[in-house]
Structure formats: C-alpha cells, structure tokens
Amino acid sequence: MSFQHPASPALEAIWDVVSRIPQGQVSTYGAVARAAGLPGRARQTGFALKVAPDGMNLPWHRVVGAGGRIVFPKTSRQYRDQVRLLRAEGVAIREGRVEACAVVDPAP
DNA sequence: GAACTGACTGTAA
DNA sequence: ATTACAGCCAGTT
Numbered sequence: 001m002s003f004q005h006p007a008s009p010a011l012e013a014i015w016d017v018v019s020r021i022p023q024g025q026v027s028t029y030g031a032v033a034r035a036a037g038l039p040g041r042a043r044q045t046g047f048a049l050k051v052a053p054d055g056m057n058l059p060w061h062r063v064v065g066a067g068g069r070i071v072f073p074k075t076s077r078q079y080r081d082q083v084r085l086l087r088a089e090g091v092a093i094r095e096g097r098v099e100a101c102a103v104v105d106p107a108p
Numbered sequence: 109g110a111a112c113t114g115a116c117t118g119t120a121a
Numbered sequence: 122a123t124t125a126c127a128g129c130c131a132g133t134t
Contacts, residue, residue: 029116040117042116042117043115045116046115063115065116066117
C-alpha cells in the first residue's frame, strides 16, 4: 500500500476548528482561519473544506462568507444543501445570508 | 519554476 | 445596491 498524502498541519488545524463549531451556530472562512492560527488565509479554509474526506463528517455547512453570506451560487446544489442543513438546525437565513446573531467567532 | 486557480476579504469607485 | 481590484497563499498545470 502506498502512503496517502499526509495532511498539512494547517489543514488539520482548520478541520479541527470547523469540527468544533456548535450546532445551530455559524462561522466564517476568515474567522476559522484565524482561530486555526492562519490569519488572513480565508481561502485556505475553503480549500480545506473542499478536500476534507467525507468520512470526516465535518459540519462544512456551518462555514459561510464574511457577513454571513453564503458563497455558493444560488443555482448550485451546494447552496440549497447548505441552506437546508442550516435551517434544519434552526439557523435563520434570508436572501442568501444567515442572521448576524448566528455568526460566531470560533473558540481558540 | 512561472502562470493560473480558488468553498475569501477588505477597500474603493 | 454592484463591480473591480489588490492582497492572501497552497495546490494544480
């Protein structure tokens, strides 16, 4: 068997932070990156979520863009999935944005 | 190794 | 409100 690519420490730190976002709450790409010790690298959070293995069961839907904006195109499948998953845990969404009160800064 | 890409963000017009 | 652009930087071509 060959070795899998070892996940970089940055990736694991991001995965860890995301996994700790409580149900019913939402954070942002930038805030996750910062809590993972990677200030200014919001895009890294997006990449980390994209490459996260399915078996990891990461609550990816609890991560949104700055200001609570859902970053996916409204016509995309992911947009609808994210909205459905968030509403299922009681997060209010209007016009592609989660209510500000649901957006939190992850604990360090 | 340069160029390009991207689940981002803040500023400016 | 919307668009444009610079800054960010790991991955991919």
